Amino acid sequence: MLTQLKEKVIYPEPKKQSVIIEVNDLNVYYKNNHAVKNVSIPIRERSITALIGPSGCGKSSFLRTINRMNDLIAGAKCQGEIMYDGINLLDKKIDVVALRKEIGMVFQKPNPFPKSIYENIAMPLKFSGIRGKTRINEIVEESLFQAALLEEVKDRLTQSALSLSGGQQQRLCIARALALKPKVLLLDEPTSAIDPVSSAKIEDLLLTLKKQVSLVIVTHNMQQAARIADQTAFFYEGEVVEYDDTPVMFTNPAFKRTEDYINGRFG
Amino acid sequence: MLTQLKEKVIYPEPKKQSVIIEVNDLNVYYKNNHAVKNVSIPIRERSITALIGPSGCGKSSFLRTINRMNDLIAGAKCQGEIMYDGINLLDKKIDVVALRKEIGMVFQKPNPFPKSIYENIAMPLKFSGIRGKTRINEIVEESLFQAALLEEVKDRLTQSALSLSGGQQQRLCIARALALKPKVLLLDEPTSAIDPVSSAKIEDLLLTLKKQVSLVIVTHNMQQAARIADQTAFFYEGEVVEYDDTPVMFTNPAFKRTEDYINGRFG
Amino acid sequence: MNSMKVNRISTFLIICCAVIMAGILAGLIGYILYQGVSNISLHFLTSDASAFLAGGGIKNQLWNSFYILLITMILTVPLGIAGGIYMAEYAKPNKLTGFMRSCLEVLSSLPSIVVGMFGLLVFVNFFHWEYSILSGALALTVFNLPVIVRVCEDALRSVPHDQRLSGLALGLTQWHTIKKVLLPAAFPGILTGLILSAGRVFGESAALLFTAGLSTPNLDFTNWNPLAPNSPLNLLRSAETLSVHIWAVNSDSIIPDAKQVASGAAAVLVICILLFNLFARCLGKLVERKMIGK
Amino acid sequence: MIVKNGEPYVDDTAINRRLIKKDLSYKTIFSKKREYRGKILVFISASFIMAATIAITLFLTFQGIRSFTVDRVNIISFLAGLNWNPTDVQHPSYGAFPFIFGSLSVTILAALVAAPIGIGSALFMTEIAKKWGQKFLQPIIEILVGIPSVVYGLIGMSVIIPFIRSQFGGLGFGLLAGAIVVGVMILPTVTSIAADALKSVPDDLRHASYALGATKWQTIYKVVIPAALPSLLTAIVLGMSRAFGEALAVQMVIGNAKDLPHSLIEPAATLTTIITLSMGHTTDGSVLNDVLWSLGLILLVMSYIFIILIRFLSRRGRLL
Amino acid sequence: GKSTDSTNTASTKSADTESKSGGDLSGKLTIGGSTALQPLAAAAAKEFMNLHPGVQIQVQGGGSGTGLSQAAKGNLDIGMSDYFADAEKDISAENLEDHKVAVVGMTAAVNPKTGVTNLSKDELKKVFTGKVHDWSEVGGKKGKITLVNRPDGSGTRATFDQFALDNATPAEGITQDSSNTVSKIISDTPGAIGYLALSYFNNHSVTKLSIDGVKATEDNVTSGKFPVWAYEHMYTKGKPNQLEQAFLKFMMSEEVQDKLVPAQGYISVAKMNVERNAEGKTTKK
Numbered sequence A, B: 001m002l003t004q005l006k007e008k009v010i011y012p013e014p015k016k017q018s019v020i021i022e023v024n025d026l027n028v029y030y031k032n033n034h035a036v037k038n039v040s041i042p043i044r045e046r047s048i049t050a051l052i053g054p055s056g057c058g059k060s061s062f063l064r065t066i067n068r069m070n071d072l073i074a075g076a077k078c079q080g081e082i083m084y085d086g087i088n089l090l091d092k093k094i095d096v097v098a099l100r101k102e103i104g105m106v107f108q109k110p111n112p113f114p115k116s117i118y119e120n121i122a123m124p125l126k127f128s129g130i131r132g133k134t135r136i137n138e139i140v141e142e143s144l145f146q147a148a149l150l151e152e153v154k155d156r157l158t159q160s161a162l163s164l165s166g167g168q169q170q171r172l173c174i175a176r177a178l179a180l181k182p183k184v185l186l187l188d189e190p191t192s193a194i195d196p197v198s199s200a201k202i203e204d205l206l207l208t209l210k211k212q213v214s215l216v217i218v219t220h221n222m223q224q225a226a227r228i229a230d231q232t233a234f235f236y237e238g239e240v241v242e243y244d245d246t247p248v249m250f251t252n253p254a255f256k257r258t259e260d261y262i263n264g265r266f267g
Numbered sequence C: 001m002n003s004m005k006v007n008r009i010s011t012f013l014i015i016c017c018a019v020i021m022a023g024i025l026a027g028l029i030g031y032i033l034y035q036g037v038s039n040i041s042l043h044f045l046t047s048d049a050s051a052f053l054a055g056g057g058i059k060n061q062l063w064n065s066f067y068i069l070l071i072t073m074i075l076t077v078p079l080g081i082a083g084g085i086y087m088a089e090y091a092k093p094n095k096l097t098g099f100m101r102s103c104l105e106v107l108s109s110l111p112s113i114v115v116g117m118f119g120l121l122v123f124v125n126f127f128h129w130e131y132s133i134l135s136g137a138l139a140l141t142v143f144n145l146p147v148i149v150r151v152c153e154d155a156l157r158s159v160p161h162d163q164r165l166s167g168l169a170l171g172l173t174q175w176h177t178i179k180k181v182l183l184p185a186a187f188p189g190i191l192t193g194l195i196l197s198a199g200r201v202f203g204e205s206a207a208l209l210f211t212a213g214l215s216t217p218n219l220d221f222t223n224w225n226p227l228a229p230n231s232p233l234n235l236l237r238s239a240e241t242l243s244v245h246i247w248a249v250n251s252d253s254i255i256p257d258a259k260q261v262a263s264g265a266a267a268v269l270v271i272c273i274l275l276f277n278l279f280a281r282c283l284g285k286l287v288e289r290k291m292i293g294k
Numbered sequence D: 001m002i003v004k005n006g007e008p009y010v011d012d013t014a015i016n017r018r019l020i021k022k023d024l025s026y027k028t029i030f031s032k033k034r035e036y037r038g039k040i041l042v043f044i045s046a047s048f049i050m051a052a053t054i055a056i057t058l059f060l061t062f063q064g065i066r067s068f069t070v071d072r073v074n075i076i077s078f079l080a081g082l083n084w085n086p087t088d089v090q091h092p093s094y095g096a097f098p099f100i101f102g103s104l105s106v107t108i109l110a111a112l113v114a115a116p117i118g119i120g121s122a123l124f125m126t127e128i129a130k131k132w133g134q135k136f137l138q139p140i141i142e143i144l145v146g147i148p149s150v151v152y153g154l155i156g157m158s159v160i161i162p163f164i165r166s167q168f169g170g171l172g173f174g175l176l177a178g179a180i181v182v183g184v185m186i187l188p189t190v191t192s193i194a195a196d197a198l199k200s201v202p203d204d205l206r207h208a209s210y211a212l213g214a215t216k217w218q219t220i221y222k223v224v225i226p227a228a229l230p231s232l233l234t235a236i237v238l239g240m241s242r243a244f245g246e247a248l249a250v251q252m253v254i255g256n257a258k259d260l261p262h263s264l265i266e267p268a269a270t271l272t273t274i275i276t277l278s279m280g281h282t283t284d285g286s287v288l289n290d291v292l293w294s295l296g297l298i299l300l301v302m303s304y305i306f307i308i309l310i311r312f313l314s315r316r317g318r319l320l
Numbered sequence E: 001g002k003s004t005d006s007t008n009t010a011s012t013k014s015a016d017t018e019s020k021s022g023g024d025l026s027g028k029l030t031i032g033g034s035t036a037l038q039p040l041a042a043a044a045a046k047e048f049m050n051l052h053p054g055v056q057i058q059v060q061g062g063g064s065g066t067g068l069s070q071a072a073k074g075n076l077d078i079g080m081s082d083y084f085a086d087a088e089k090d091i092s093a094e095n096l097e098d099h100k101v102a103v104v105g106m107t108a109a110v111n112p113k114t115g116v117t118n119l120s121k122d123e124l125k126k127v128f129t130g131k132v133h134d135w136s137e138v139g140g141k142k143g144k145i146t147l148v149n150r151p152d153g154s155g156t157r158a159t160f161d162q163f164a165l166d167n168a169t170p171a172e173g174i175t176q177d178s179s180n181t182v183s184k185i186i187s188d189t190p191g192a193i194g195y196l197a198l199s200y201f202n203n204h205s206v207t208k209l210s211i212d213g214v215k216a217t218e219d220n221v222t223s224g225k226f227p228v229w230a231y232e233h234m235y236t237k238g239k240p241n242q243l244e245q246a247f248l249k250f251m252m253s254e255e256v257q258d259k260l261v262p263a264q265g266y267i268s269v270a271k272m273n274v275e276r277n278a279e280g281k282t283t284k285k
C-alpha cells in the first residue's frame, strides 16, 4: 500500500542549506527482518532533521547506519548509498573509527563512562591523537561550554560523572561528542529519558548547536519535532512516508497516515 | 508549588456511575523515593479511568497499589486508604490472592505464560479452584470471545501462546484476566508495545468491556485517553494535578501544567 | 483453604532447605574451627612437619600453598583475562567460537584428577620437570584458566551495552574501548572473581597429587636463590601443599597426632578461604564505590 | 575536468582520503594505534584453551587405549568384568565394572542428596526471601564452594563415618558416606546454578501469575519451575559431573574395596579412588599403569557425556 | 607416587651453630616406599642428619610398590621395599641394587574385642578369604568379621598373602593406604582384622595374633618358626653414590642395627638363623 503511495512523494527543493549527507535507497535487514526499506532522504547542513514515527518503524536503525554503528549488530546488513563528502559511507573501505569521530552519536539513555567528568571528555580526545595538557583542558572547557554544562560542573570536574543528574549526564554526553568537533551529530531520542526541565535545556542547546553542526534527531514527541526541527521525516514500517520542511509537514501533511500519526491517532 | 495549587482543586461531582474504589490520601514510597504523594481520586464503576502524565510520575506505582502488586517490590511502602466494597485494600488482613482475582491487571509488555493458548487461560482458572473440564472449556471460550480473540485462535488453542503476534498476546492476557470475572481491570500502558492496528482493536475491546468491568488504564498517548476514557487523572511528580471528566480535562484544563502536558510542551 | 494450605506447607519446606544449607555451613565451619583452632599455634604455623613424631607443624605446606597459588595466578590471570576479552568482545558467532566455547566447557568440567593425570603425563614425565611446583602450577593453570575466562567474560558482559556503544561512537577503536572503558568498568567483578578462584586453587588437592608431589625438601628460608634445591623459591622442587598434607596425614601418615595436625591444618585452610572470601567482598565493594562515588 | 594522456582523469587526492582505511601492512598491524595488536593477543590467549583441551583429550586418549592396543586387555571384560585383581601373577584380571558402578552410584546418590536441598534453597533465594537470600545465602554458597574437598573428606571421616557406624553398624566407610560427603560438596554448585536459572525467569511471568490471583506456590510450581526446568536440570547434571570426578574426599570415606558392594554401608571404590590409590605403585608401561590410564579415559569420556547432556538440555531451554 | 610428609628434623639453623662433625657430606636424599620400614628409616635418617648437618633426608611412605617403581624411575634416591625387586615383573630389577637392612615380622592384627589371640593357618585363610563371617566360628566372641586390607602394591600385603595365607587371595574389604591407618581402623572397629608389621604393634589398641600357636616374636622369627616375615630392602638405582653409600653404611652400622632396629621392633639381618631367596624359598643358614 505504502509503496504505491510512494511514487507520489515529491521531495521539496533544497532550501537555504546545502545537503551534507545524501541517503539513497537505503535498506537495512536484521536476518529476515527488513527494518529499513528503500529510504532516500537528504540531511541538510547546519540544520536539524527530525525523524518521527511509531515504535519499531526503523528510526534508530536508520540513524545507526549513518555512522556505521550497525556494524556492531550481528546479522545486520545494510544496502544502498549514504553519500558524504564524496564517498559512500557504506563502503567496505571506510575507516569506521575515523568516520565516527566526524559523525558523532548521542543515545537515549545518558551513558557517561564511570570516570570523572573531565576524563569523560579527555579520554576520547587523547585517543583521537590530541596531545598536550593545556590543549586538552582547553577543548574540555570549550565543549562543556558548548553543551551549556560548564557553569554547573566547572568546580567538580574530578568528580564521577555518575554523580550528575540524568539531564546533566546527557549534556555531558553531548559535550563529549562535541569535543571531537564532529560535522554531524546523530541523536536518538536524547530527551526521552530525562526530566522536562533538562529536556527543555537540551532543546535550547540543540538550537544553538545547529549553527555549527548538522543534527539528526529521533524523537517520539511530535511537539518537540515541531519546535526544533527544520526538516522532518515520518517513518512507518521501515519506509519514509513523508519528508518535508517541518512547518509544512505539521500543518499540511501530504498523507493521511502522517496526519493520523501527528494527531495521535496511533503510535 | 503544586501543593499550593492543590487546595484549589475541586473534584467534580460523581456523574452517572457510582464509585467502586475510593482512594484517599495514598502515599507510596520506595525506600527514600516518595513516588506517589497524597493522591485521592475515585474510580467509577463501569467506566474507563485514564491515568496520564510524564514518565516516572507514579502512574504505575499508583496502579500497582490498587491490587497490591506493590507487595512484591522489596522496599515499597504504601500508606493511606483504598476503599473497595467497604474495606481498605491496604489493610494487612486483606487476602491478596483473592483480591487479585477480583481486581485484575494487564501489563505493558504482553506476558503470556510459555504454554499453550488454552493453558494460559485454564491454568489460572484451576488455581482459583474451578474444576471440571467442560466448565473450564466454557470459560476459556467465553473469555476469548470477550477479548475478541476467539475467531483468530479457536483452531489452534493447543499451540504455544508465544506463537501469537504481540497484539494477540496482549488480548490473550486480557482474556486471561477476564476469565476470572474481575470487577475491576487495571491496565498499565496496554497498547504501547504493540502495533497500531492491534492497538485500535484493544481500544474497541475496552469500550465494550466497560459495560461489565470498571477499567483503569495508564497511557502515555493523550489522544488515546481522549478517545476512550470517561475520567482522566493527570499525574505529575507523584501528585494528581488534575482529575476530571475527560472532555472537560482535554478542552478546558484547570491548570497550566495540564494544558502544557496535553499539548506536548513537555514529557 | 486448600491452595493456601499447600502454599504454606511448601513454603515451609523451602525454608527448611535454606535452613539446612545455612546449617551445613555453620556446622562445617563451626566443627572445623572448634576442632582445629586449639591446635593452631605459632609453633604449628612456623615449624616443619614431622615424619613420625608428634608436634610437627605446617610451615612448608603453608608456604607451598601460597607459592603455588602465586605462580598459578601469574600464569592464569593474563591468559584468562585475555581469553575472557576474546570470548566477550571479539568472538563472532561462528564455528570457531562454538568450538572454543565447547573447549571451555570441557576444560571447566574436567575432574581435577584427570587434569592431574594430564600433568603427570606431560609436565612430569614428558618434559621431565618431575614432581615440582612448576608442574603443579601448570596443572592448576589448566584447572583454573576456564574459571577465570568465565569470570572475565561474565564481568565484561555485565557492563551495560551502551558503554560499548558510547565508546565506539566516540571514535575509539574496539581495543581502546575494551581497555579504557569496559575493563575498568568490569574491574570490580573481575577482581572478586579472581580472588574467589584463588580460594579454589588454594584448596585444590587432587590435581597436585601427581604433579607437585607429596613431599617437600628441607627448605632453607634464608636461601632465596631460586636455583638452590632447598630454596623456597625453587620452581623445580617438589612441594606438598596444605590440602594435600591434610589428605596425606589422614590416609597414610605414622605420626601419633595425625588427627590434631589434620584438623589444625584444615582450620588454617578454611580460615584462609574465609579470608579470601571476605577480602574479595570488601575489595570488590571498595573498588566499586570508588568508581561510582568519587 | 583534468585530462591526462587524453583520458578524463579524476584526481584521487581530491577525494578526502581521511575516511578511507589505511592499507594493511606490517606497520599497521603492530602499531599501537591500530587494534590488530590487541586482537591478536587475546586471540592467542583464547587459543590456549583450545590447545589445552585438545592436548588433554589426545594425550589421555592415547595413553588410555594402550591397555587395549598394547597390552591386549579385552575391552569388554575391562568394562563389564567384576573382578579386579591385577597383581595375581598367573591370571591377572582387570574388571573395572565395580568402579564404574561405584562412581555412578555415588554420583546418583549425591544428586539425590543435593538436588532437593539445592533447588529448595535456590527457590528460597529467588522466590521466598529475595533480600535475605541475596544477603545471606549467596555468601554462604560462595564460601561452601570455596571449601576444599579434602576438608569435606576430613569431616566425613571424623563425623559421618562414626555416625553411620553407630547407626547402621559396619565400618562406616562405604557408598553412603561417599554419597553424603559428595552430595554436600556439590550442594553449593547446584544451588548457585539453580538460583541463576530461576533468576533468569522474567519477572513478567511472575507478575502475570500473581496478578491472576495465584498463590506463591502455584506461581513457583506452575510458572517458574516449568520455565526454568531445562536450566534446573543442567544444574543437577553439572553437580553430578563434579561428583563423578571427585577423588580425594571420596577416597577418604568410601573404603576402597574392589568388589561390588551389596549395600550402601559396605565399602566400595570409584574410578577416581582406584586411580589415586594405585597410580603411585605402578611404573610406566606396566599393564596396571596402562589400565589406570584407561580408567582416567573413562572419566574423560564421562565428562564429555555430561557436557553433551547439558548442551542437549540447554538447547531444549532455548526452544521454550 | 604416594608417600607421606617429609622428615625435616635436622633444621639448617642448627647446621650453622653446631660444629661440623662429619662436615664433608652434604646433599639431599629422598627415601620412600614400604610403610613397614618407614619408621626405622625415619629414625635412622634423623640420627644421620644429626651427625651430618649438611645432609637433608626425607623419608616418605607410599608402599613397597611405590618404593620400587619410583626408585627405578629415579624419583626416589632410595626405594624401600618389603619384597625383592625381582618379584615385581614390571620393574627392571637389574638396574636396582639391593641392600637388605633389616627383617621385620608381620602378623594379623585384630580388634581386642573379638577375644581372639590365636588362629590356625586354616582358620586364618578362612577368615581372610571370606569363608567364615563371624568370630564365633573361629572361637571368638560373636561378631561380624570385617577385613581391612592394604592396597596391591603393599609389601606387607604381599608377604602376608604369601606366607600366612599360602598365596590365597584375600577377599575384598576396606583398603587403606598405610599401616598406620589400618591400625587405627582396626582399633576403632569391633570385629576388624588386618595385618601389620610387628613394628606397628607398639601399643595395646590392637591384638597381635599368633598363628598355629606360634607367637609373633623376634625369637620365633629368627629361628624360622614364625614364617611371616620379610627382608626390608633399600634399593638404589645402579651403584649408590657417595651420599647414598654413606647412609646405607650408617643403616648397617652398630648404632642402627643394635640400637634402633630392636627398639623399633625390627630384627637385624645378622641375627637370622634362616634365609630366604627372591622366590620365597626359606632355608636354614
Ligand SMILES: Nc1ncnc2c1ncn2[C@@H]1O[C@H](COP(=O)(O)OP(=O)(O)OP(=O)(O)O)[C@@H](O)[C@H]1O
Pocket: A030, A033, A035, A053, A054, A055, A056, A057, A058, A059, A060, A061, A062, A073, A220
Ligand atoms: N539489534 C537488533 N537485532 C534485530 N532486530 C532489530 C535490532 N534492532 C532493531 N531491530 C528490529 O528492527 C526494526 C526497527 O527497529 P528500530 O529500533 O530501528 O525502531 P525505532 O523506530 O527506533 O523504534 P523505537 O521508537 O522503539 O526506538 C524493529 O522491528 C526491531 O525489532
Ligand SMILES: Nc1ncnc2c1ncn2[C@@H]1O[C@H](COP(=O)(O)OP(=O)(O)OP(=O)(O)O)[C@@H](O)[C@H]1O
Pocket: B030, B033, B035, B053, B054, B055, B056, B057, B058, B059, B060, B061, B062, B073, B220
Ligand atoms: N520497583 C521500584 N523500585 C524502586 N523505585 C521504583 C520502582 N518502580 C518505580 N520506582 C520509582 O518510582 C517513581 C514512579 O515510577 P512509576 O513507574 O510509578 O512511574 P510511571 O509514571 O509509571 O512511569 P512510566 O511512564 O515510565 O511507566 C519513579 O521515580 C521510579 O524511579
Ligand SMILES: [Mg+2]
Pocket: A059, A060, A061, A188
Ligand atoms: Mg529507537
Ligand SMILES: [Mg+2]
Pocket: B059, B060, B061, B188
Ligand atoms: Mg509505568
Ligand SMILES: O=P([O-])([O-])[O-]
Pocket: E033, E034, E035, E036, E037, E062, E063, E064, E065, E082, E150, E153, E154, E155, E156, E157, E179
Ligand atoms: O607399605 P608396605 O610396607 O606394606 O609396602
